[in-house]
Amino acid sequence: MVRRVKPYLLHASFKPDVEFDFDTYPFSVPAVRELENIKFHPNVTFFVGENGSGKSTVMEALAVALGFGPEGGTKNVQFSTVDSVSPLHDALRIAKGVPQPKDGYFLRAESFFNVASYMDSTGYVQGYGGSLHERSHGEAFMAVLVHKLRGNGIYLLDEPESALSPNRQLAALRAIHQLVEDQSQFIIATHSPILLSYPHAKIIQFDSSGLSEVAYEDTEHYAITQDFLNNYPRRLQQLLADEDDA
Known part of the structure; x- marks a missing residue:
């Protein structure tokens, strides 16, 4: 397995000059309070935990802080159908490695339909192999992994398994591995034991006590x-x- 000397994303911390209240959402979430304890793996870092534990909140904040739109897509896709972005991204400072990624994507399962509609409206669907709405939900997700992600990139995936059958999750695992070998770094929030099996990944558990690293x-x-x-x-x-x- 290929390992870079330095990844694109090292860790996140709170900006020292930003004031926030740990008694108000999202800073009241235990995992958010311990966000500075996350050190990202150069290949794959997984976020796991119960619904409401803060995985998607942290994922959204990381994505927006890196320049992605809150609903997903590449950094060129900037729109929002609902103004529901938490203020967490404004409080984050992202530590990056020396190499700069040549590609990037934020796949957010809950708003992927909106991204597909946006891409259809702009006509920029060639990179996906055609219209995403002309595929099933799972096929559209796989089109992102297989066609849109080009390697040498930073990729944030929020519950990508939600549209995938077990067989397609295995195919997604292989696609992720091929991109890792092509100098890519992933941060993935998931409930899938299939995806979590990726070798040598770092798995961060989100729960009521905060954050902890766990074995598969x-x-x-x-x-x-x-x-x-x-x-x-x-x-x-x-x-x-x-x-x-x-």
């Missing part, structure tokens, strides 16, 4: 999936039993 086999995603698949008849019986019978 120690993630809830791995443990719960493995337990359910190995014991699914009993687990289904437990989950679907009437409360009086439990």
Whole structure:
């Protein structure tokens, strides 16, 4: 596996001259308060955690601080259908490596439809291999990974597995690896145990206590999936039993 001496993104910290209140959102989120503890892996860094733990909030802030639009796309795609961007990005200082990326993309699952519509309206769809709306949701996601991302880039993916079947998640894993070998760096927020299996990646757990680095086999995603698949008849019986019978 190729490792760069210096990645494009090293770490993020709070600007010393910016005042904010740790009792107000998003600074009240435990993971946000510990944001300075994240050191990004030169290849792949994963954010994992329950819904509401702050993964997407941090991902959005990193993306906007790096110059991407809040709804996703390349840095040339700057629009917002809803003014809901948190102020976190204004408080961040991004430490970058010496090499400058030649490519970049922010894929945000929840607003990807809006990006696809924007690209159709501008006519700039050639880089995706054609209109994204003329594909299924999963095919459109794969079009980004396979056609749009060119390598030598910094790529932020927020729950890319949301539109992908297990088989397509395996294909996405291979596409990510090929881009890593082509001098790319990824930051990925995911619930997918398939994507999380990427070798040598750094996995950052977001929870009520803040941030911590965990091994793949120690993630809830791995443990719960493995337990359910190995014991699914009993687990289904437990989950679907009437409360009086439990």
